[in-house]
Amino acid sequence: MPSKALAGKARSPLAPPASFLWTRRIILAFLTAFALLPVYVMVSSSLKPLEDVTGKFQWIPSEITIRPYFDIWDTVPLAHYFVNSLIVAGAATVLSVTIAVFSAYAVSRYRFRGKRVFTVTVLSTQMFPGILFLLPLFLIFVKIGNSTGVALYGSRGGLILTYLTFSLPFSIWMLIGYFDSIPRDLDEAAMVDGCGPFGALFRVVVPAAIPGIVAVSVYAFMTAWGEVLFASVMTNDETRTLAVGLQGYATQNDVYWNQIMAASLVVSVPVVAGFLLLQRYLVAGLTAGAVK
Amino acid sequence: MTSTVTPPVRKTGSGADRGDGGARRRRLPRIPDRIRHGGLPYLLLLPAVLLELLVHIVPMVIGIVMSFRELTQFYINNWDKAPWRAFDNYKIVVDFDAPLGEALLHSFYVTCLFTVITVGLSWLFGMAAAIMLQENFRGRGLLRAVFLTPYALPVYAAVITWAFMFQRDNGIINHVLHDQLGLTDEPSFWLIGDNSFIALVVVAVWKSWPFAFLMLMAGLQNIPRELYEAASIDGAGVWQQIRKITLPSLRPVNQVLVLVLFLWTFNDFNTPYVLFGDSAPEAANLISIHIYQSSFVTWNFGTGSAMSVLLLLFLLLVTAVYLVATSRGRKGSGAV
Numbered sequence: 001m002p003s004k005a006l007a008g009k010a011r012s013p014l015a016p017p018a019s020f021l022w023t024r025r026i027i028l029a030f031l032t033a034f035a036l037l038p039v040y041v042m043v044s045s046s047l048k049p050l051e052d053v054t055g056k057f058q059w060i061p062s063e064i065t066i067r068p069y070f071d072i073w074d075t076v077p078l079a080h081y082f083v084n085s086l087i088v089a090g091a092a093t094v095l096s097v098t099i100a101v102f103s104a105y106a107v108s109r110y111r112f113r114g115k116r117v118f119t120v121t122v123l124s125t126q127m128f129p130g131i132l133f134l135l136p137l138f139l140i141f142v143k144i145g146n147s148t149g150v151a152l153y154g155s156r157g158g159l160i161l162t163y164l165t166f167s168l169p170f171s172i173w174m175l176i177g178y179f180d181s182i183p184r185d186l187d188e189a190a191m192v193d194g195c196g197p198f199g200a201l202f203r204v205v206v207p208a209a210i211p212g213i214v215a216v217s218v219y220a221f222m223t224a225w226g227e228v229l230f231a232s233v234m235t236n237d238e239t240r241t242l243a244v245g246l247q248g249y250a251t252q253n254d255v256y257w258n259q260i261m262a263a264s265l266v267v268s269v270p271v272v273a274g275f276l277l278l279q280r281y282l283v284a285g286l287t288a289g290a291v292k
Numbered sequence: 293m294t295s296t297v298t299p300p301v302r303k304t305g306s307g308a309d310r311g312d313g314g315a316r317r318r319r320l321p322r323i324p325d326r327i328r329h330g331g332l333p334y335l336l337l338l339p340a341v342l343l344e345l346l347v348h349i350v351p352m353v354i355g356i357v358m359s360f361r362e363l364t365q366f367y368i369n370n371w372d373k374a375p376w377r378a379f380d381n382y383k384i385v386v387d388f389d390a391p392l393g394e395a396l397l398h399s400f401y402v403t404c405l406f407t408v409i410t411v412g413l414s415w416l417f418g419m420a421a422a423i424m425l426q427e428n429f430r431g432r433g434l435l436r437a438v439f440l441t442p443y444a445l446p447v448y449a450a451v452i453t454w455a456f457m458f459q460r461d462n463g464i465i466n467h468v469l470h471d472q473l474g475l476t477d478e479p480s481f482w483l484i485g486d487n488s489f490i491a492l493v494v495v496a497v498w499k500s501w502p503f504a505f506l507m508l509m510a511g512l513q514n515i516p517r518e519l520y521e522a523a524s525i526d527g528a529g530v531w532q533q534i535r536k537i538t539l540p541s542l543r544p545v546n547q548v549l550v551l552v553l554f555l556w557t558f559n560d561f562n563t564p565y566v567l568f569g570d571s572a573p574e575a576a577n578l579i580s581i582h583i584y585q586s587s588f589v590t591w592n593f594g595t596g597s598a599m600s601v602l603l604l605l606f607l608l609l610v611t612a613v614y615l616v617a618t619s620r621g622r623k624g625s626g627a628v
Binding site: 017020024027028031032034035036037038039041042045053054055056057099100102103105106107110112115118121122124125127128129130131132133134135136137139140142143146161162164165168169172197222225226227228229232233242243246257260261263264265267268271272275276279282283 | 332333334336337339340341343344346347348349350351352354355358368369370371372417420421424425435436437438439440441442443444445446447448449450452453454456457459461462463464466467471498502506509510529530531555558559561562565566580583584587588593596597600601603604607608611
């Protein structure tokens with residue numbers, strides 16, 4: 001099943017009828033408005049003074065100010081949360097993708113006993129709800145903390161470990177599909193030429209699978225960057241990630257909506273930019289890994 | 293947008309088809325069996341297996357054990373000392389006449405309704421977008437980026453924006469519906485009461501339809517253009533082509549997509565949690581929030597675990613039935 005390039009020059013031999021063109025315009029306009037409405041609200045509200053966002057909504061701001069972008073760093077320790085998120089999401093991504101490369105290579109290239117058990121286990125854990133793992137992991141962390149003094153609960157290391165519950169199975173699953181799409185002859189030839197299995201993996205398979213590895217990494221990072229459930233239970237003041245930290249803009253007296261919107265925009269820009277730049281890899285990876 | 297070169301996807305079952313034809317075999321000497329079948333694959337799998345044990349298997353076993361114990365806040369620090377209660381937790385959570393069981397049944401019902409509507413609408417929007425962008429026209433690349441933006445935005449940033457939009461007095465939704473269009477007599481509450489279900493569905497669909505779009509767009513790439521050309525020569529119009537070629541060709545993609553969307557939506561925690569906080573209104577009290585509440589708000593891990601196990605069994609059952617039902621008539625591709 002050849003997966004053609006995303007932006008392949010697909011052209012129908014007959015021009016579509018006018019009824020189709022109008023339907024297309026209407027549907028595309030609706031979906032664009034739906035997709036972008038929150039983005040508009042986020043951007044415009046982040047440029048308003050506090051009085052404006054606590055009063056009636058205005059499509060056009062009566063006054064534009066960039067103050068919220070300076071205030072967000074003082075109201076809550078946003079930079080600190082930013083660094084925490086970066087460390088946790090980055091480490092979870094690197095760890096899960098690295099380990100997934102090895103196991104996906106084994107599954108894709110070798111025949112061995114227990115292979116089916118392994119793949120089925122990985123596949124099925126991927127669909128389980130996070131809440132299922134949250135309770136026991138919380139209890140395990142508390143227990144380890146009490147009996148050994150190693151504070152996993154509330155630590156970045158503990159959070160990274162819990163993030164593997166979703167990023168590892170996903171990475172393994174996607175990479176198996178991607179490695180399967182790389183002709184075996186390539187690495188078998190390398191092995192005949194004197195490469196060991198690891199040489200074949202790192203010199204042939206990994207370079208050929210770069211788009212897939214990028215796709216998986218982007219996905220793993222995005223998921224970890226946006227994760228709320230584990231972050232809200234497994235962190236303390238010191239290790240809060242952005243997901244929990246944003247709640248700090250709502251105090252007992254005021255909700256600083258303009259600052260919340262500014263901070264949301266600031267934490268979104270890196271991932272949205274990265275995603276849009278790398279989206280073609282993601283589509284390619286999804287095609288190879290999932291749409292079989 | 294320039295095109296990306298993707299290596300052709302070869303259909304491999306679960307690795308059973310090692311033989312790539314005799315011709316190649318003869319050209320290349322075989323890899324020694326010692327490498328092929330020795331301990332190497334196990335070595336490669338070791339890190340993954342250890343981590344799987346650590347983050348999945350052991351927690352799951354502990355979770356199941358915990359569901360048989362009376363695990364209240366007094367035993368959190370010493371949960372191995374929590375009294376054994378056999379099936380009491382299960383009896384409590386499925387006693388639908390008692391408040392706790394009734395609440396669980398209600399949130400199960402809400403979750404099912406929420407899932408069906410959200411998956412249905414997400415699929416519909418994603419499908420419409422994918423078909424409309426199948427043809428090449430000016431602005432297509434831009435629209436694709438626009439449609440994928442909700443998917444790329446971090447959940448909490450996006451959902452908190454929706455929470456702002458749904459505010460009663462200063463939100464954009466009431467501003468449009470009440471002030472500008474005059475559709476409601478009074479500004480409505482969206483984040484409490486019955487309306488909260490609508491708000492939740494809107495946000496969840498907004499969040500997940502781009503994924504359907506992404507998958508279906510990828511699936512459409514694999515339909516040979518010749519099919520459309522042949523159909524249009526035979527006189528089939530655009531709509532007929534969609535019905536007769538596009539939809540049937542997308543069946544395998546749809547089967548995976550619907551299952552994935554179902555599981556994600558059913559298990560969704562992030563959306564309701566950011567939208568409503570840790571006590572969702574009754575009309576939008578999804579099961580994951582319900583379990584979270586009973587575990588971390590009222591500190592009863594025993595019943596929380598019991599509910600988690602029941603949820604797991606339900607998902608396994610649905611998935612198994614779905615896979616059997618959809619793979620009938622399809623040979624060999626057991627991959628989810």
